[in-house]
Amino acid sequence: MRFLLVEDNATLAQSVADRLALDGHAIDIAASLSAAEDCLAVASYDLILLDIMLPDGDGRDFLARKRAALSETPVIVMTARSAVSDRVHMLDIGADDYITKPFDFAELEARCRAVLRRRGGSASNIRVFADVAFDALAATLSVNGQPRELRNREFRLLEILISSPDRVFSKAHLADRLFSFTEDASDNAIEVYVGRLRKKLDGSRVRIETLRGVGYRLTAQ
Amino acid sequence: MKKPRVAQSLRRRLLIQLLSVAALLSALIYFGVRAVADQAAEATQDNILGASAATIAEELGARDDKIMVDIPYAAFSMLGAVNAERVFYRIETATGLLTGYSDLPLPTVAPSQLAPVYYTTTYRGVSLRAVSLRRVVTVADRPVEVTIIVAQTRNGHAAITSRVANLAAGLGIGFFIVAGLLNWVATERALAPVRRVTLEVGRRGPADLSPLRQPVPRELAPLSAALNDFMARLRAALGRTETFIAEAAHHVRTPLATVRSQAEIALRLAETEDSRRALRAVIRAVEESGRSAGQLLDHAMVNFRSENLELAQVDLCEMLGHSLRALTPSAEIKDVSLQTPPLDTPAMVLGDQLLIESALRNMLDNAIKYTPPDSTVSIQLSQCDGYHIMEICDQGRGLAGADLASLSVRFQRGKNVADIVGSGLGLTIIQEVANSHGGKFSLVQMSEGVCAKLSLPCYVSA
Numbered sequence: 139m140r141f142l143l144v145e146d147n148a149t150l151a152q153s154v155a156d157r158l159a160l161d162g163h164a165i166d167i168a169a170s171l172s173a174a175e176d177c178l179a180v181a182s183y184d185l186i187l188l189d190i191m192l193p194d195g196d197g198r199d200f201l202a203r204k205r206a207a208l209s210e211t212p213v214i215v216m217t218a219r220s221a222v223s224d225r226v227h228m229l230d231i232g233a234d235d236y237i238t239k240p241f242d243f244a245e246l247e248a249r250c251r252a253v254l255r256r257r258g259g260s261a262s263n264i265r266v267f268a269d270v271a272f273d274a275l276a277a278t279l280s281v282n283g284q285p286r287e288l289r290n291r292e293f294r295l296l297e298i299l300i301s302s303p304d305r306v307f308s309k310a311h312l313a314d315r316l317f318s319f320t321e322d323a324s325d326n327a328i329e330v331y332v333g334r335l336r337k338k339l340d341g342s343r344v345r346i347e348t349l350r351g352v353g354y355r356l357t358a359q
Numbered sequence: 360m361k362k363p364r365v366a367q368s369l370r371r372r373l374l375i376q377l378l379s380v381a382a383l384l385s386a387l388i389y390f391g392v393r394a395v396a397d398q399a400a401e402a403t404q405d406n407i408l409g410a411s412a413a414t415i416a417e418e419l420g421a422r423d424d425k426i427m428v429d430i431p432y433a434a435f436s437m438l439g440a441v442n443a444e445r446v447f448y449r450i451e452t453a454t455g456l457l458t459g460y461s462d463l464p465l466p467t468v469a470p471s472q473l474a475p476v477y478y479t480t481t482y483r484g485v486s487l488r489a490v491s492l493r494r495v496v497t498v499a500d501r502p503v504e505v506t507i508i509v510a511q512t513r514n515g516h517a518a519i520t521s522r523v524a525n526l527a528a529g530l531g532i533g534f535f536i537v538a539g540l541l542n543w544v545a546t547e548r549a550l551a552p553v554r555r556v557t558l559e560v561g562r563r564g565p566a567d568l569s570p571l572r573q574p575v576p577r578e579l580a581p582l583s584a585a586l587n588d589f590m591a592r593l594r595a596a597l598g599r600t601e602t603f604i605a606e607a608a609h610h611v612r613t614p615l616a617t618v619r620s621q622a623e624i625a626l627r628l629a630e631t632e633d634s635r636r637a638l639r640a641v642i643r644a645v646e647e648s649g650r651s652a653g654q655l656l657d658h659a660m661v662n663f664r665s666e667n668l669e670l671a672q673v674d675l676c677e678m679l680g681h682s683l684r685a686l687t688p689s690a691e692i693k694d695v696s697l698q699t700p701p702l703d704t705p706a707m708v709l710g711d712q713l714l715i716e717s718a719l720r721n722m723l724d725n726a727i728k729y730t731p732p733d734s735t736v737s738i739q740l741s742q743c744d745g746y747h748i749m750e751i752c753d754q755g756r757g758l759a760g761a762d763l764a765s766l767s768v769r770f771q772r773g774k775n776v777a778d779i780v781g782s783g784l785g786l787t788i789i790q791e792v793a794n795s796h797g798g799k800f801s802l803v804q805m806s807e808g809v810c811a812k813l814s815l816p817c818y819v820s821a
Contacts, residue, residue: 147613151622191609218612219605226713235685240616240649243623248688289733290691310635314626319642319690 139184139254139263140164142172144200145216146192150239154187155302158250160315161274170194172309178204185250186213188233205232212253216241244318251275262313267300268358269345281342291316292335299346299356308353369553373546381538389531391523396523400516401488405477408490411438412475412509415450416787419505421498426505428457447482448490449508461510465493470506479513486513552576556583564642573744604659608652619645645782654784657717658769661788665795668711671820675706675715675747676740682719683738692726697727698737706740706747707818710796715815718800719790721785722751722811728779729755730808746798746814755806763790763802789813795821 141158143191145151146169155165159354166181168174171194177183186208190197200212215236222243228236234253254275271280277293279286287297295317298307309328317330332354336346343359418425428450438446447458463482466489470476475492489510495502543606545668552575559573570587624637690697708715711771726736730753733801739750758766766773767790770783786802787809793800798815 147617149617150620153624156624157620191613218609219617224605226716229681235688238653239612240619240645240647242618242646242692244692245689248692252688252691290694291732294615310629311627314623319623319639319646 139291140166140181141185141187141250142166142168142174142181142183142340143187144168144171144175144192144197145187145189146170147189154243154246158247160301161247161297171197171200174200178208183211185254186211188213188215188218188305189249190215190217192235198228201233202231210257212257214246214249214253243316249276250273265300265354270300270339270342270344272300281339281344286338288338289334291331295335297329299354303356303358306349306353306355312354362583370546370550373549374542375718376417377542377546378539381535381542384538385391385531385535389527392400392527392530393520393524397516397520400519400523404488404511404513404516405490407437408477408509408511409475409492411435411588412490412492412507415507416492416494416505416658417510419494419496421496421503421687424499425505426452426457426496426498430458430746434509444514445485445512447487447510450505452503452505457505459508463489463510465506469493480510482510487511487518488513547566552579554758556586560586568597593797601663604656608656611652612649615645615649619649642763643780647782650780651782651784654782654788657721658784658788658791661714661717661791661795664711664714665791668714668795669748670709671712673708673710673712673715675708675749676702676704676816678712678716678719679738679740679749682716682723686723686727689724693727693730693732695727695730695732696735698735700738700740702740708747708796708815710815714792714795718813719749722749722813723788725785725811726751726753726755728781729776731755743814745817745819747817748812748814749813750810752805752808752810757807757809758802758804763800766802767800 139162143151143155143158143165145154145167150170151167151169151330155167156262158165166177168177171192172326174186176190177239186203188197192200197215201215212234213232215233216239217224217228217236218239225236234256235249237249251274255277263273265275267272269282272278277288277290279288279293279296295312298312298315312328316328332346334349339346345357345359347355347357349355367614409807411434415428415430418429418431420429430448435446447460447463449461450457451459451461460482460601464480466476466478466480468476470493472495477488477490477492480487487510489508492507492509494505494507496505497503516779549626552573555573556571556575556579559571568590570590571583575583592813602666622638622641622645626635626642629638679699683697683699687697722734723738732737734754736754737752739748739752741748741750756775759773761773763786765771767786769787772781772783790800792798793813793815796815798813800814801812802814803810
């Protein structure tokens with residue numbers, strides 16, 4: 139999916155973009171409102187991440203102005219203002235959600251996904267690997283056409299593994315993406331989720347291989 | 360509150376000054392009345408004495424070359440009529456006493472032919488009022504000067520004087536009392552505007568910084584203007600502080616966000632377990648600061664507004680729906696399921712929307728934070744005895760024996776939660792919101808986890 143990130147802090151913008159790129163999204167960065175206007179003029183986006191304090195104006199005014207034209211595009215406001223009144227105001231002017239800086243990337247991803255799901259993203263996002271079909275947005279998995287229910291972390295784990303089949307992911311890498319930093323997640327916790335996901339994939343040709351001391355990879359027989 | 364330094368009571372000062380004037384006037388009245396009465400009494404006595412002496416003088420005559428003195432009865436009866444006074448007389452010529460008391464004192468100034476001389480003197484230990492008169496009688500074709508002195512004791516005068524003195528004293532005291540009462544009333548009335556202004560300022564809530572509404576007398580106008588001006592400055596300062604806090608939070612959090620994202624990138628590239636641990640610690644610290652900044656801001660807002668609630672009808676059910684929607688992604692990250700009741704029956708309360716939302720958010724946030732991954736947070740909304748009760752139960756590690764009273768102290772956290780990021784302000788905020796809305800907040804340790812219970816009075820439309 140294609141996201142527009144409007145953020146004037148270059149470091150923050152780049153790291154957010156890097157992180158979202160891991161999920162397979164394409165990110166355009168606009169460092170000002172005028173740059174954002176230019177981007178919107180030439181491309182269409184599935185989601186806009188909008189900072190509110192920008193060098194050439196207030197993101198909220200921008201949103202209020204653009205809301206009508208962007209009726210189809212969900213907007214998540216990223217703000218360092220956390221007062222309750224600010225939060226309420228954000229939703230009033232048409233933001234779909236907001237996230238307070240500094241934020242957890244896991245939370246940002248979760249919010250992006252929740253907003254996209256709520257908006258009922260038009261493009262289907264189904265990825266097929268061997269006899270497994272996976273819809274990242276709807277969070278559904280079907281094995282041989284049979285639907286299987288996934289919990290959030292199982293689905294996140296599968297999403298990461300399926301993004302690069304046959305690539306080995308270290309436990310640490312998976313833990314960083316799966317757990318929020320406020321949790322004290324040990325690497326062992328990953329084993330629990332790998333075990334569960336294996337069960338959900340029972341009966342398919344897709345397997346999760348353990349490479350002792352290295353990590354995991356998704357393969358098909 | 361610190362007592363102001365009191366220099367001197369305005370009322371007492373005013374009262375003392377007015378009473379001094381009243382006392383002075385009372386004394387003047389007393390002495391004035393006495394003096395006038397004294398003079399009047401003396402003048403009366405003098406008139407009678409004069410008349411008496413004149414009557415005697417009328418009867419003077421000469422026979423056989425001798426001066427005849429025939430004192431008429433009337434001359435004494437007019438004097439003796441009053442108070443059994445005693446009367447003395449002395450009638451003499453240059454050559455000698457004709458009749459009377461030869462040692463009756465003479466006036467210091469000799470009387471002329473025309474005008475009698477009145478004087479006060481002491482004779483035989485008694486105070487007397489006397490008149491001296493001169494008449495010329497022709498004896499054997501020669502004029503002979505006769506001096507007539509008539510004196511009378513002053514008993515009547517003293518009696519009148521003492522009666523008048525009593526009257527004057529009564530008058531003076533009466534005047535003083537009436538004036539004192541009037542002064543007191545006048546002082547109270549004059550100071551009433553001061554009291555009204557005091558009352559108006561005293562009755563205000565701490566957040567009420569509007570100008571004084573009571574009209575003040577012209578003399579108090581500068582004070583009132585100064586007070587209004589001061590409050591306007593205070594209001595502006597408070598407004599600036601609020602904006603400043605919000606700006607400060609923004610400026611603190613923006614670089615924190617950068618630090619955090621950099622640390623996350625570094626973490627992804629980190630090779631050794633040691634550097635990974637260090638970076639995770641950095642990220643946790645950033646998370647903690649960011650959260651604290653937000654909670655401090657919320658706490659300041661709750662503190663500020665709970666004194667001055669912006670009351671409106673709030674539907675707890677609808678608000679719960681909003682809060683749940685906002686927090687669902689956070690719960691999903693941890694695979695925490697939120698078990699919610701059907702949110703279709705409005706639960707109306709009268710309250711400040713921002714405060715209630717803040718409390719609700721904190722309750723949900725706490726439950727999601729403390730409940731372990733893959734567990735359930737259950738939310739219930741019920742109504743009992745005129746209260747809407749919101750119960751949020753987690754499956755976490757519990758309170759470890761700590762009670763709400765100690766946990767709702769600012770920055771106080773449980774002993775068993777060191778590994779979970781928190782600011783120690785969440786429960787304080789919820790507690791304050793409950794208090795300011797006449798509600799109750801409690802934490803109950805269950806066999807598994809904790810139930811947070813917030814009760815707010817139902818709104819009953821009038």
